Amino acid sequence: MAKSVTNAVKEAIGILGGTFDPIHFGHLRSALDVLQQLDLQHIRLIPSARPPHRQQPLASPEQRLMMLHLAVKNNQQLVVDDRELARQGASYTVDTLLSLRQQFVDNPLYLLLGTDAFLHIQTWHRWTELLALAHIVVMQRPGEPLVMSEQLARWYQQHMGDNNDHSQVAGKIWPVVVTQLDISATAIREMVSQGKSPQFLLPDAVIQLIEQTDGYQNNG
Ligand code: ATP
Secondary structure, eight states: EEEEEEEEOOOOEEEEEOOOOOOOOOHHHHHHHHHHHOOOEEEEEEESOTTSSOOOOSOOOHHHHHHHHHHHTTTTTEOOEEEEEEEESSOOHHHHHHHHHSSSTTTTTTEEEEEHHHHHGGGSTTTHHHHOOOOOEEETHHHHHOOOOOHHHHHHHHHHHEEEEEOOOOOOOEEEEEOOOOOOOOHHHHHTTTOOOOOOTOOHHHHHHHHHHHTTTOOO
């Protein structure tokens, strides 16, 4: 008997890396927007241990991980992934994608980046290898127009995805407009250190943990 051959595209997976110091509704709502617009099966939230391009987080890796778990506990499509915390040295995205590609060999992978992150992508370690491993989703963020260098604009245009064709597992760039939430972790840390409530900017359970641990009282 002839075997039936299916070429069905496997479930698509999103990847959102960040310091999440702390996680807030800007991250969570944007992730959900992308999940729904690109029909992803789930999104993995990956806290970075030692981000190479910025000031180190104030909260410990364990605290940031705990805040993430509390933030996503009511949504099964947002999954916390601690693989960067387990690794030594700087947290390079290319290494994270290599590790995810080993685990999800044939799944389309979508790396979610805010515009601020995308505009600096050419400074990232081995950035030219990223598209071989995953697609890139550019989340258009409030107040941050996509003003690209000539070289980045050329790369962006060359790899622009076609909305009618989601058959590839990597290699395309997809701009996605997300809900405009002008929330940043920096502003939340400042509020907490000044004794102001950050309520309605991030989940209550995360705020409770920050209060219990006196997090961000001493905002570096
Ligand atoms: P900080 O203020 O400490 O720099 P942040 O709020 O920008 O932190 P990160 O953890 O650095 O948060 O962000 C992780 C990713 O989420 C980045 O790609 C960033 O562009 C994106 N992001 C952060 N805030 C928002 C937001 N309000 N809307 C959409 N994307 C966001």
